[in-house]
Amino acid sequence: MVRTTRRNALKLLGVGVAAGALGMPWVRNAQASGPYKIGFLGSLSGPAESLGAPMLEGVKIAVEDINAAGGTNGRQLELVVRDDKAKPDVGTAAARELVGEGCSMLLGVVSSAVALAVSAVLQQEDAVLITCAAHSMRLTKEDFNRNYFRITDNPFMRQRAQAHVMAERFGEVTTWGGLIPDHEYGRSTWECFDNGLKTYYPELAKAEPTISKPVMTTYGGSDYRNFVASAMRDPAVGFFVSAYGGDAITMYQQALPYGFFKKKHPIVDAANEFIVARAMKENFPEMWIGSHWYSGAFTGNPMNDELARKMTERTGIKFLDGFIGEGYSAVRAYAEALKTADSGKTADVIKALEGLTFDSPTGKRTIRAEDHQTIKPVVLYRVRGASNADGIEVVEHRVIDGATVIDPATPGVKLTF
Amino acid sequence: MVGDFLLVGLNGMTWAMAVFLVAAGLTLIFGILHILNFSHGGFVMIGAYLTYTLINQTSGPTGIFVFLAVAVLCAAVVGVLGYVIDRTVFERLKAVDDSYSLIATYAMLILCEGGVKLVWGPDFIALPPPAGLDGALLLGDLFIPSYSLFVILSGIVVFLVLDFWIHRTRSGKVMQSVALDPWMANVLGININAMFTTAVVAGFALAGLAGGLLAPNQSLSPGLGGTYIIQAFGVIIVGGIGNVRGAFIAALVLGMIDAFGTVYVPEYPGIFFYIAVAGILMYRPQGLLSGIR
Amino acid sequence: MSRGQNTSSTTSAANAAILAAALVFATLPLWADKGLVFLAGIVMVQIVFAVSFNLMFGLTGLVSFGQAAFFAAGAYTAAWLGRAVPELPFLIFCLAGGLVGALLALLIGVVALRRASGIYFAILTLALGQLVYTLIGKSDALGREDGLVGIKRPVIDLFVGTLDLSIGDRYYYFLLVACGILLGLLWWVWHGQLGRLLAALRQDAERIRFFGVNVRRYREIAFIISGGVTALAGALVAPWSQIITPAIAHWSYSALPILFCLLGGASRFWGPAVGAIVFAGLEYATRTMVGVSELIVGGALLVVVLAMPGGIVGTLSLLARKLTKNGKERLNEQSA
Structure with missing residues (x-):
């Protein structure tokens, strides 16, 4: 029994060596023709x-x-x-x-x-x-x-475009909060969104936004209830979330029974595309999601x-x-x-x-x-769970001209607000 | 303010019982075989994915009882997997140094991840709580998600059943004696190999059950296997080797410290668990309780 | 137990293998592509990481599950100093990195070794390591989760002139020499008085205690050396990878040397090195097998550990000994 296993081990190692050879690490070729x-x-x-x-x-x-x-x-x-x-x-x-x-x-x-x-x-x-x-x-x-x-x-374009649409569509919602994973990307999305609110609310909604300190969350965890509870206590009505992928699913799923999505509206999701919506299907709460590309917007x-x-x-x-x-x-x-x-x-x-x-x-x-x-154009769509075959529907989408929200080109210089 | 306090306490309880559900099977296997089963989280994950698939087979909204039945079925399936692994892997690990079980079970965790990806794909999946557990109870102005209560209750029930088995039944007492001194137990005519196998099957079944009950708790992805494992390690070690009561208490203590730490010192989310584990182990190096109890 | 009992034929076979491996590493830039050269550099550092970890694990049996904290301490110290005081020589950064790692090991060692043993020691070091990981991820000076980017390869000042290590494969050769020196140092410790004493302690701590030896103090010294050399390895890797992130302090990074030691064989000095090379080879061979790489890596690991419970080196030397049919040797092995 032991002997056969050992033979298997050698066979496996053999496979590994053969595969390594197939990768041909010693070949260096130049790109002149072909x-x-x-x-x-x-x-x-x-x-x-x-x-x-x-x-x-x-x-x-x-x-x-x-x-x-x-x-x-x-x-x-x-x-x-x-x-x-x-x-x-x-x-x-x-x-x-x-x-x-x-x-x-x-x-x-x-x-x-x-x-x-x-x-x-x-x-x-x-x-x-x-x-x-x-x-x-x-x-x-x-x-x-x-x-x-x-x-x-980039976040400057994307999140400011999101703030732009919010100021345009939800001028009456002037209090905003955030659920932000405590890493550089998370903080950077929040800074840009915050800047967008301060830029576009006075301009488009003729109102000064009141922005709460965002709730900073862990990432890669299995329990977001305490962060959701903190967000529930926050007086802000509109919420910006930049949790990503599986973390966002866990967070939204745990936020649902608290009535989070009934109390807080609108919800802006930084960049989850359809990943979270496709997973949660009909239970997916309505929100505005940022996207790199949405085929429905460029028919x-x-x-x-x-x-x-x-x-x-x-x-x-x-x-x-x-x-x-x-x-x-x-x-x-x-x-x-x-x-x-x-x-x-x-x-x-x-x-x-x-x-x-x-x-x-x-x-x-x-x-x-x-x-x-x-x-490039910044894409934003409003998605919610639906009782159709897909489980979700895109209610509407918006495309913002990238040139109107882009940061000034300052290579080599840190972005500051 | 009192409401906030209650809410944070309740969230801490939910976390604690979720981690205890995962840790229960881990501590059982560790107590009897001295194998720190790295792949335990992987089998919790398999239990969760199986539950997802089975529930999607049933038509219409799933009730609590169907959900529970599915979770128990998944426990049985993962228990059978445990039997196979006991025969093929753990059997061979008894003769070698304890540390080697680490690498073998780590390899199994990687295999679980690869297997889940092959069967269910790499995409994120979500399973909503069953009908009846998807809402919240309103206590004054306090929202209590009914699924949270369900997780807490599940943890307590699993603890009570395990505790009863270990302390009040003959087979449980035999198990204790095997854990304490396998040689002596063997001399006294106990079939210790059968007891080892029983412990492994029970441990894996508990993993499957935890996966089933916790499937709606978070998103499912092939990385789920590693999500709970470090917390579960912390809980069983702080609780004391192989000690189910200790693990239960440790889960509660660590859950509360982490919950209140997260809320009152929001700048450092997630750090309090490790501070608490290190602090408690420095104060009580053998864990809170010792021996298999 | 089995050290020093090798027959001359297995010893010379082992020496030949070490020489061959060194030769492969030394000539790699001449025949392999840049990706493989980069990986080989990482593997050299991981070998030092694993062998220094094994000073603790192989000789005392204590599993430090927070070893990555020392690695990260060295890497971050060196990289941070490189930014804060770029005018100082590179070797000072490395030494400072090693020193910080040794100090951290002293701190953790004093707490953990005094209080816990066995699996409790493992989990206590794990928790302390995770604390270090979290604190690095929250520190602005260390670049938080994104880490330190664009770390420069140094120009070192030799007395006859300067040597710019950023050109071509120079840093690779520097790494080769530096890792060789560190391995030499570890070899000396492992086979020296401390190593022999610790090996004896592992076999019969009571008897050694009886002779009036302060067991804990020697373990602490081993832990500090282990942490210090691990940190030196970390300091060396920063200019090689040119980016360091908190991931190198995470528990999953601490699991690597454990894996290498068990895979290669913890009772031999070169065991972890073999483990590191085999594991890297496995990962490299499966890198293009998208979708099934986990199954192959996991399956191969499982098969190796089940078929070779003494690790690769342990099993090979056992095999070699059996082949020599030296009955007396076999008897020794059994009694050990």
Whole structure:
């Protein structure tokens, strides 16, 4: 018995060695001719897998579309995929490995910590990175470097656009509170939302908002009842929540019996896309959710419609997450930049990306040359649970012009309010 | 103010009983086999996912009794899994150093995670509380979620049943003697291997039951296995090795400290649990109670 | 127990294996891609991390489940000093990191070793380690949850001139030399008077106590050395990964050296090193197997631990001894 197990162990190790060989770590190739190699780096296991996997799907569809149409400059795009497990050290190793395999054009990345880590080694590795979700303001502010680009919006744009819509729609709700996870992203979303309230309420609602100190919460926990109780005691009527993924589900589920969503209204959710709504279905309380991309908001845009159709065909999911659109857009940006930077050399690609205007599922986007932040529409939808086959419905959506809410480009300088 | 105090106390109780439900099976296995089962959380997770699947098979709103029946069924299924693991893994761990059980059960936790991902996928899932437990009771101006009361009650019932078994029944007393001195128990003609297996199956069944009862408590994802495990470790160690009464008391004490700490010192959420564990262990290095009781 | 009893053939086989491994690490940048070189650097640091942890675990049997706190203490001290006083030499940052780790070990050791033993010691150190983790995550000076980003690779001042370690693979070779020195130091402790005394203590603490030896004091010394060298490893990793986050103080990071020791074999000096390399290899081989990597890593670990209860090195040397058919050796092993 012991002997067979030992043999199995050796067999397994053999499999491991063979697989390692297949990865061929010793091959270094240059990118002179043949296909343009693009490296996808994203969370394909661990807690952020359900964000990274759809992003990869969007990337794949874009690569297929471009190749089917004859490629870029007559050269095909080749995709190499690596998992960053949402860990900075794993991400850095994977990025270096991708570069070693000839992919100096990187894209993807869900986690801000991974984005910051990889961004810091780009110059030394002579590579470019376009991130599709990481929302840390530091990437385009104090930790900016020229090899890094963000294809999507940032908390300054997103949360201020949300405040803008609230001031417009709920001028009578002047007291606001927050349930904020105590990490940099959480605090940064709150600062931006707070700034948005102070900017747009006097302007649009002709009223001064009263803003409570937000309730700071843990993250990755199983019990949010005490934080919900603190929020219930708060006199604020409108609430901003930036808990994410599973934490948000746990928090909302535990907040329901307290009548939280009856007492507090409107609720603004920073960035959960449809992840939480799809999980909670008919029990999902009504709220305004920020999104990277919502296909329903851009109907009529052929790129948008085609992407949504293909994605729903592949997954059977009707309410698609914005990560798909951002993965897709990042590939489009590279393809567009390669038209002028046909060598594929890092310095040329960076130059071509700076100031680039390109077509995306959300319409035309422009990458700001100064800080590499993309100017794109900010998307917001009102979702609630429903007794239909999907369990949820989008009641309405709003698209805010990104140029009206964007931060001034100040690369290298910390964002202050 | 009194209402606030009650509310925080109640939330602390809910946390305490949720963690106790997870810790009960852990402390049982630890007390008898001296295996600190890292994968326990993984099997709690499997119990929760199974409950989710079974409840979605029933049509219409789920009542409390259907929910309880499903949870018990999941306990039985995970108990059977426990039997298989006892035969294939734990059986081989008896001969080696205690620490090696750590790596074997850690590997099993990773396997649980991979297995759940393979069967249910990586996406987040939510299971609402059954009909009748989805609302709240109003006590004066105090909201008490009925599901919180259900969790508290479940914890107390599981504790009482376990306590009765260990102290008032013959098999429970035999179990105590095996834990205390397996060699002597063997000499006295007790089939200690059967007792080991019973403890493992009971421990795993408790994990499945905890998963079922707590499935509506939080979101389900393949990472759920690690969510409760450190709290449960803290509770069983502060309670005293293998001591169910100790674990119950420790859960309550740690739950209260964490709840009041979180509310009154909001700048450092989540830190009070660790301060309390370290503080209590420094004061009482062998835990609050000792021996299997 | 089995140390020093190796037959000459197994010893020379082991030496050859160590030499081969060192050679692979030394030549890696010449033939492997950058990703693998980066991982190899991390593995070298993890080997020092695990071997220094094993000073406590292998020699005293005490499991410190908060070892990551020392690693993080070293990494954060060095990185923070690099920012606060960049004009000081890099080696000072490293030494300061090691010192802070040793001090923290002294603090935790005094509390934990005096009060608890066995599993209680493990959980007490776990709780204290988690405290350190939470405090780092709440500290503005240490970058809170996002950690310290963009840590520079240093220029070190040799007496004949300066050496810029940020160029090419230079920091990798620096890491190789530094880790080699630290392993040499640990080898000396493990095989020296302290190591022998602790090994004897593990076998028969009563008898040693009878000779008037202050058991606790020696354990404390071992714990401080273990914490200090772990912190040095942490200090070295900061400029290599160029980012440090509180994750390196988390309990799951403390679980790594335990895993490496048990996988490789805790009773041998090189056991944890083998464990670290095998585990990294497993993770590297499964990195592209999206969806099933957990099943393969978990399954392989389980199979290895069930098939090799003495760890890889322990089982291999047992096997080698059986092959030599030396009956006397086998008898020794059984009595041990």
